Amino acid sequence: MENRENYPSSPLADQYSAIPSPHSSTAERKPGGWRSIKYILGNESFEKLAAMSLIANITVYLSTKYNMSGIFLVTVVDVWSGFSNISSLAGAFICDAYLGKFYTLLFGSIASLLGMGIITLTAGISFLRPLSCNQNSKSECTNLPKSWQLGVLFAGLGLLSIGAGGIRPCNIAFGADQFDTRTEKGKAQLQSFFNWWYFTFTIALVVALTGVVYIQTNVSWTLGFAIPTACLGISIAIFLLGYHTYINVKPRGSVFSDTFKVITAAYRKRRVEISHDNRAFYDPPVTDYELKLPHTDRYRCLDKAATITTPDELNSQGVAKNGWRLCSVQQVEQLKCLIAVLPVGVSGVGALMTMDQNTTFGILQALQMNRSIGKNHFMFPPGWMNIVSMVTLSIWIYVYERIYIPQARKVTGTRDKRLSMKQRIKIGIVMSILSMIVSGIVEIHRRNSALKQDSFISPASVALLFPQFSLTGLTEAFAAVAIMEFLTLQLGENMRTVAGAMFFLCISIASYAGSILVNVIHSVTKISGKSPWLGGHDLNKNRLDYYYFFLAALAGLNLVYFHFFASHHVLTSSPDCETRDQGHDFATSHSRNPSE
Incomplete structure (x- = not known):
């Protein structure tokens, strides 16, 4: 990298800069570079604007227009979120094995456009939805959606999930392919690309969470969904232009x-004895586009897959005849890398599960609070609560990069005093504990004030939710970002789409685990005949605060698990996975001025 002493390196940039270039070594490179990136960033910006405007407000839409409440609402959102993230694994497989990144991105974008179009129709055509109910009533709504109405809704959400599976694991990787990292100029351009990618993503997020969400909540759901549908159409057009x-x-x-x-x-070959002589392993040279992974002694049982038991397993050219009986050392080491990330991934699931609570129960709390702000009584849209998390994340990035790092260097006299990956994950888990404790305390106040006035809407201000959403933003800034970085660095360069898919798999597992936990707690707590902790249209009849405190206890167990077990897997300095705990921060490296 150019100017490495002056600028902190991006782990993603370092990861990709070590990759043999996809460009021909014999021909002058004409396509790619910034000429291509402007189309990729344009496509990404409009796609993210559309996606985030739906994700931020889906709970409000299902609650107000489909009369969903309680357990069913949370389950629908969690299952949809989980399917959207787990489909990234299928997208990564199809991309690497068959279609390549361009066509995977294109088909994913088309699926998202069709899905968003269906969601827009559900908002614009009234018979596709159940009859509306008084959302401020304490009584349960009886106008539930019919099966075929749910079928139309789920078809739209399903297409959006399929689209996400094609887009999420490929968008950054496709942009990285456009640079010739054999040159110092290409390496510098690659790091600048990550800065620009994060910059455009943030702009799209701000527009989605402010303008589009406001239109959906206060003007028209039809117009509010038509805008992201149009944005998806524009994103596909821009993508094809390039x-x-x-x-x-x-x-x-x-x-x-x-x-x-x-x-x-x-x-x-489970009964085959493993030889300590590496010459007994099938270890052919890798392609020009792959980084060679040397053999390691961990998970030795897997080495049996690369052990040559008889000469008949190879053809006359020395190539394995049957890939399901004899694998290369490279293939074995790739699986070892995947296994090595699992302990940290478990801690990531725990932290991500607490983050999910504010996108469902946090929004439901906002719906039953006083959302009037200021002398003009501006009605604060519930979907805007997610802005609090984003603003907190942005403030932390600035403080960490522009204040903490320079001051730490002055005090210690050393060049790099960044928090290590282990430290950031641990701090993030602590933030997840605090966010659940604060959420429980706020819920006690919200519920008590509502019951005191015998009102469905609590007189407590929605601003009381800001601290718990801020702590969620800090959980993301520390734990989620560090885990994404860990996966990116732990897995080899030829597994770049897999690294992204693994992160979204963690999010998916967190969503499904949260959904299962909600249903189990609902079933268990209603056995005694008392009101269950969760469920129903009115949070005032539940004990959401107990649920939050229970999650805080689980997060505490996650902290113990990470400290005594999973953290030992973060300090991986094995050369086979190109991993170092250098403390480089994915988020802070992206937060730098894109012109640098």
């Missing part, structure tokens, strides 16, 4: 296929 400028790296096979091959081959 077709002739893109560098398209051909698919080279999926890591997931190799994973199943290694497991199958190791099982078939």
Whole structure:
């Protein structure tokens, strides 16, 4: 990198800059570079604006227009979120094995457009929704959606999930492919690309969470959904305009296929003795586009998959005849890298599960609070609560990068005093504990004030929710970002789409785990005949505060688990996975001025 002494490096940029370039070594590179990036960033900005405007307000839409409440509402949102994230695994597989990044992104964008179009129709055509109810009434709504109405809604949400599966694991990786990292100029351009990507993402997020969400809540849901639908159409048009400028790296096979091959081959050879002589392993040279992973001694049972038991397993050219019986050392080491990230991934799921609560129960709290702000009685849209988390995240990035780091350097006299990856994850888990405790305390006040006045809407101000959403933003800034960075660095360069998919898999598991937990707690707490902690249209009849405190206890167990077990897997300095706990921060490296 140029000027490495002056500028903190981006872990993603470092990761990609070590990758053999996808560009031909014999021909002058004409496409790619910034000529392509402007189309990619344009596509990404409009796509993210559309996606985030729906994600931020889906709870409010389902509550007010589909009369969903309690357990069913939370389950629908969690399952949809989980499917959207777990589909990234399928998207990464299809991308690496068959379509490549361009066509995976294109088909994903088209699926998202169709899904958003269906959601817009549900808002604009009244018979696609149940009859409305008085949302401020304490009585349960009896106008529930019919099965076919839910079918139309779920079809739209399903297409959006399929689209997310194609877009999420490929968008950053496709942009990184456009730069020739064999040169110092290409490396510097790559780091600048990550800055610009985060900058445009933030702008799209601000527009989605302010303008579009406000239109949805206070003007018209139809117009509020038509805008992101149009944005998706524009994003596809921009993406196609740059077709002739893109560098398209051909698919080279999926890591997931190799994973199943290694497991199958190791099982078939489970009785084979592992030789300590590496010459007994099948270790052919890798392609020009891959980073060679040297053999390691961990998870030795998997080495059986690469053990040559008889000469008949190789053909006359020395190539394995059956990939399901004999795998290369490279394939085995890739699976070892995947296994190595699991302990930290478990802690990530715990932290992400607490973050999910504010997108569901936090928004439901806002719906039953006084949202009037200022002398003009401006009605604060519930979907805007997510802005609090984003603003907190942005403030922390600025403070960390512009105040903490320079002052720490002056005091200690050392060049780099960044928080290590382990420290950031641990702090993030602590923030998740605090966010649940604060959420429980606020809920006690909200509920008591509502019951005191015998009112569905609590007189407590919605501003009381700001601290818990701020703590959620800090949980993301520390834990979620550090875990994303850990996955990116832990997995090899040829697993770049897998790294993104693994992070979204953690989010998916967190969503499903949260949904299961909500249903279990509802079933268990209603056994005694008393009002259950969760469920129903009116939070005042529940004990959401108990649920928050229970989650705080689980987060405490997560902290103990990470401190005594998972944290030892963060300090991986093994060269096979190109991992170092250097304390580089994914978020802060992106927060720098894009012109640098």
